[in-house]
């Protein structure tokens with residue numbers, strides 16, 4: 408099966424990809440082509456960014472490395488459950504390692520802050536979020552499934568340490584990527600009418 412077999416025709420247009428993308432909670436564990444992953448990363452780097460600081464950083468986590476990432480998640484989780492018993496700690500570790508194996512590829516994405524006099528942090532975070540959305544839409548156009556995940560451990564110092572980030576940098580998410588599970592139920596997108604969120608200022 409090729410990627411073009413999987414992508415629906417509408418998902419290859421920008422409007423189609425925006426509308427058909429849904430978080431894929433179940434992904435197959437079959438490998439994802441190196442070229443397909445590189446296409447996601449390339450799409451990400453074409454996001455707009457102020458002063459060309461290109462604040463995004465990516466870590467592609469695959470294979471055995473997922474176990475190490477799972478342990479970092481567990482360390483972050485344990486940090487918020489300091490009173491956990493040894494048994495509970497072991498359960499949390501096993502659970503986090505399992506979570507890290509929900510996709511063949513996880514792309515961790517962080518915003519690395521520019522000097523204070525270049526961009527405010529919010530701009531680096533915004534640009535990196537735009538990079539993630541580019542990735543999600545490219546994946547949709549290529550027939551890949553994705554889900555943007557975080558979890559409390561994403562913001563714990565253990566996770567920053569795992570990726571070698573400073574206190575000021577921000578992990579924005581973990582993008583789980585894989586071939587969609589054809590047996591997973593199709594999820595309807597749900598959004599409030601945009602008119603509820605929009606104020607038009609004409610005069």
Ligand SMILES: Cc1cc2nc3c(=O)[nH]c(=O)nc-3n(C[C@H](O)[C@H](O)[C@H](O)COP(=O)(O)O)c2cc1C
Nearest residue numbers: 428429430431554555556557558579580594596597
């Ligand atoms: C910053 C961010 C963090 C998210 N974290 C999680 C998460 O930890 N677990 C999860 O199942 N989904 C997570 N999601 C996905 C949302 O649940 C999902 O986008 C939302 O339910 C809308 O569904 P859709 O993506 O299919 O349109 C996250 C999305 C964003 C933008």
